[in-house]
Amino acid sequence: MEHLIKQYALEPGALEIQYIEEYFGEFPRKKTAAEIMARLHDRESLILMAEAPLPGDPSGTVVPVSFKVVHELRASESDPRLTDLVARLRDVVTFEGRRVLYTWIGGTRRDWRGHGHFRALTEESEVWAHTVGFQEVVVKTKNRFYDMRGTLDHLQFDVIKYEPHHVDNRDSKVYLSKQLTADVLRTHTSHRTVTFV
Numbered sequence: 001m002e003h004l005i006k007q008y009a010l011e012p013g014a015l016e017i018q019y020i021e022e023y024f025g026e027f028p029r030k031k032t033a034a035e036i037m038a039r040l041h042d043r044e045s046l047i048l049m050a051e052a053p054l055p056g057d058p059s060g061t062v063v064p065v066s067f068k069v070v071h072e073l074r075a076s077e078s079d080p081r082l083t084d085l086v087a088r089l090r091d092v093v094t095f096e097g098r099r100v101l102y103t104w105i106g107g108t109r110r111d112w113r114g115h116g117h118f119r120a121l122t123e124e125s126e127v128w129a130h131t132v133g134f135q136e137v138v139v140k141t142k143n144r145f146y147d148m149r150g151t152l153d154h155l156q157f158d159v160i161k162y163e164p165h166h167v168d169n170r171d172s173k174v175y176l177s178k179q180l181t182a183d184v185l186r187t188h189t190s191h192r193t194v195t196f197v
């Protein structure tokens with residue numbers, strides 16, 4: 001299957017993600033376009049969205065079905081949430097002298113899950129990241145996000161840290177990462193067509 005991917009510039013990308021998050025209302029962490037632009041405007045980032053046909057629609061109309069936003073994570077951050085993230089990762093990720101990427105937000109609409117859209121976006125982001133010089137990509141999830149944990153397992157992310165939640169273990173945080181070597185790119189399996197917006 002050929003996956004149709006759009007790579008967005010910051011402003012149209014932020015608006016498109018606000019749209020998919022608000023309109024489809026399925027994703028747990030809703031972000032506004034303003035939040036997305038505030039976080040990404042001064043750092044290297046990538047906004048990808050996959051499109052697919054509406055089932056049973058003879059006109060072949062395509063709609064956004066999956067998205068992924070990744071951004072640079074620096075040793076020294078000013079946003080308190082990112083400062084906190086870097087502090088939590090310091091014992092398991094080396095920031096000095098290398099480029100680290102953070103998978104911030106992403107998901108696939110329920111009716112389109114299991115068709116490889118998220119793999120395609122992840123693989124496209126890894127090609128981009130390797131090309132621009134990132135050495136490692138990190139992601140944070142929670143025990144209770146079973147779909148995401150299963151998916152990250154299939155995409156060969158390694159657990160690098162576990163932070164227990166003292167009240168409900170399903171809210172415990174799990175940090176995972178992947179080293180972005182050329183070998184990783186050779187494991188890719190998706191077929192993608194990318195257009196730029």
Ligand SMILES: CC(C)(COP(=O)(O)OP(=O)(O)OC[C@H]1O[C@@H](n2cnc3c(N)ncnc32)[C@H](O)[C@@H]1OP(=O)(O)O)[C@@H](O)C(=O)NCCC(=O)NCCS
Pocket residue numbers: 027028066106107108109112113114115116117118119120140141142145146147148149150151152154155
């Ligand atoms: C997790 C999520 C993004 C997966 O998207 P998707 O488009 O269905 O994923 P893909 O079809 O590309 O699957 C990628 C790989 O993960 C596997 N996978 C997908 N869902 C899975 C699940 N629930 N359990 C185990 N493995 C799963 C697929 O089999 C595939 O592996 P393969 O290519 O080796 O066969 C989607 O289920 C989702 O949006 N979930 C809600 C978002 C969420 O939980 N966010 C929490 C915040 S971190």
